[in-house]
Amino acid sequence: MAKLLINEKRKKGHINAEIYGHFAEHLGRCIYEGLYVGEHSDIPNVNGMRKDVVDALKEMKIPVLRWPGGCFADEYHWKDGIGPKESRKRMINTHWGGVIEDNSFGTHEFFELCEQLGCKTYVNGNVGSGTVQEMSEWVEYITFNGVSPMADERRQNGRETPWRLDYFGVGNENWGCGGNMTPEYYGNLYRRYQTYVRQYDPAHPIQKICCGANVADYFWTKGVLETCFKDPKPNPDNGQLLDGLSLHYYVHPEGWQIKGSATDFDDKVWYKTLAKAKYIEELILRHSAIMDQYDPEKKIGMIVDEWGCWFNVEPGTNPGFLYQQNTMRDALVAGISLNIFNKHCDRVKMACIAQMVNVLQSVILTEGPKMLLTPTYHVFHMYRHHQDAELLDSYIDGNKTIGMEEEYQVPFLDESVSMATDGTLNITLNNLSVTEDAPVEISFAQLMPTHVTAAILTGDMQAYNTFDSPENVKEVPFTAYEVKDGSIFFTAPACSVISFRIKET
Numbered sequence: 001m002a003k004l005l006i007n008e009k010r011k012k013g014h015i016n017a018e019i020y021g022h023f024a025e026h027l028g029r030c031i032y033e034g035l036y037v038g039e040h041s042d043i044p045n046v047n048g049m050r051k052d053v054v055d056a057l058k059e060m061k062i063p064v065l066r067w068p069g070g071c072f073a074d075e076y077h078w079k080d081g082i083g084p085k086e087s088r089k090r091m092i093n094t095h096w097g098g099v100i101e102d103n104s105f106g107t108h109e110f111f112e113l114c115e116q117l118g119c120k121t122y123v124n125g126n127v128g129s130g131t132v133q134e135m136s137e138w139v140e141y142i143t144f145n146g147v148s149p150m151a152d153e154r155r156q157n158g159r160e161t162p163w164r165l166d167y168f169g170v171g172n173e174n175w176g177c178g179g180n181m182t183p184e185y186y187g188n189l190y191r192r193y194q195t196y197v198r199q200y201d202p203a204h205p206i207q208k209i210c211c212g213a214n215v216a217d218y219f220w221t222k223g224v225l226e227t228c229f230k231d232p233k234p235n236p237d238n239g240q241l242l243d244g245l246s247l248h249y250y251v252h253p254e255g256w257q258i259k260g261s262a263t264d265f266d267d268k269v270w271y272k273t274l275a276k277a278k279y280i281e282e283l284i285l286r287h288s289a290i291m292d293q294y295d296p297e298k299k300i301g302m303i304v305d306e307w308g309c310w311f312n313v314e315p316g317t318n319p320g321f322l323y324q325q326n327t328m329r330d331a332l333v334a335g336i337s338l339n340i341f342n343k344h345c346d347r348v349k350m351a352c353i354a355q356m357v358n359v360l361q362s363v364i365l366t367e368g369p370k371m372l373l374t375p376t377y378h379v380f381h382m383y384r385h386h387q388d389a390e391l392l393d394s395y396i397d398g399n400k401t402i403g404m405e406e407e408y409q410v411p412f413l414d415e416s417v418s419m420a421t422d423g424t425l426n427i428t429l430n431n432l433s434v435t436e437d438a439p440v441e442i443s444f445a446q447l448m449p450t451h452v453t454a455a456i457l458t459g460d461m462q463a464y465n466t467f468d469s470p471e472n473v474k475e476v477p478f479t480a481y482e483v484k485d486g487s488i489f490f491t492a493p494a495c496s497v498i499s500f501r502i503k504e505t
């Protein structure tokens with residue numbers, strides 16, 4: 001029997017709610033159809049935003065939303081997306097599917113959506129094909145309260161008060177789709193562009209995010225930070241030079257070229273996928289070690305603002321739309337990744353799964369008026385209590401490694417534990433085996449678990465929800481545990497995610 005040892009006396013750091021963040025790009029059916037259907041749609045909406053989707057995201061407790069890209073961000077010119085909708089520019093979305101972008105979802109709509117969701121805002125600016133002036137005017141348009149050309153234009157467009165802009169990304173993937181730059185070149189541009197991300201509201205400073213690496217590109221991390229920190233040091237009047245450095249990592253079991261099917265895979269590919277998900281821990285540690293050289297006090301957050309599974313598109317769908325199904329395998333990838341982010345909350349301050357609706361590892365899929373919650377949604381829902389809780393010391397004694405290939409071994413069980421402000425303990429535990437159930441004992445330093453509730457998500461590894469059978473895989477209460485002598489005993493079924501909430505009264 002594996003023993004999960006929890007030291008509830010030892011708090012290890014604050015789990016930023018933003019670790020449970022999301023990303024929505026102008027890509028495929030994410031924004032249009034997935035989130036925004038327009039005020040005149042038959043699909044129930046509030047100011048154009050789908051009511052069913054907004055309600056589900058609120059129930060999941062979405063903390064922050066990143067927009068408008070992705071690769072789209074470095075081609076997006078925000079002025080195309082303001083003013084009367086009928087006069088907004090129509091253009092081709094050259095990155096994603098070559099479809100017409102009518103700009104009906106722009107700055108006002110994004111902030112309206114975030115207000116409906118009650119989440120923080122993360123806007124990604126354009127460095128690749130945009131000017132410093134354009135970026136600086138966008139920040140002025142969004143956040144300035146006084147008299148200025150941009151603030152006046154915002155008022156003319158119907159919004160009197162500024163919005164709260166929590167995070168601003170200075171470019172996206174500038175090593176690739178965002179301009180194919182070298183780290184030194186981007187580092188210098190970053191220094192320049194961020195200067196004009198003005199802090200108009202000192203009570204709510206905008207956190208500036210610098211474009212970080214793809215996967216294991218440590219050369220990029222080193223080069224950008226070296227450039228940012230070299231003399232002459234930027235004037236500190238505009239706040240810290242960078243508050244966050246991004247990291248992008250996608251799991252595609254068969255590699256970038258082939259990727260593999262989202263639903264049709266065997267046990268071997270299952271373990272390979274989970275092992276590749278686990279690899280993000282090494283990425284965090286190694287990029288963080290470079291960050292430590294420049295920022296030993298960890299004032300700069302690692303912002304994993306794109307992560308998740310990237311498989312082949314669903315057969316018959318537009319290859320440029322990146323629409324894929326979502327199985328129990330995605331649920332385990334989400335569970336593993338979120339446990340890792342929790343455990344590295346000293347450095348990881350935000351993570352945004354890609355992408356929120358209808359694109360890559362989505363929490364929601366839609367088809368016309370229908371909507372379904374994916375297994376990944378249920379994991380986010382089960383993990384939501386970790387948001388803004390304190391990470392606790394935990395260890396699984398008697399854990400073993402499993403897998404079918406030497407190269408792709410994973411731990412049998414995987415966990416993270418936190419304590420909420422009201423003293424409730426949150427435990428999230430995954431059984432990564434496809435076949436083997438796991439008897440588990442949870443024990444505490446001193447706590448006597450008197451109030452215990454639990455939920456489980458489990459099913460065949462290929463199980464997923466369809467529009468005809470939307471509740472095939474879903475979170476249900478878990479009651480098959482026994483509390484004895486201060487410990488909790490249960491069996492975690494193969495291929496499962498379990499969450500416990502525990503309180504001593």
Ligand code: AHR
Pocket residue numbers: 025069070071072172173306354355360
């Ligand atoms: O999420 C899809 C794309 O993946 C994003 O646009 C880009 O930033 C990344 O390469």
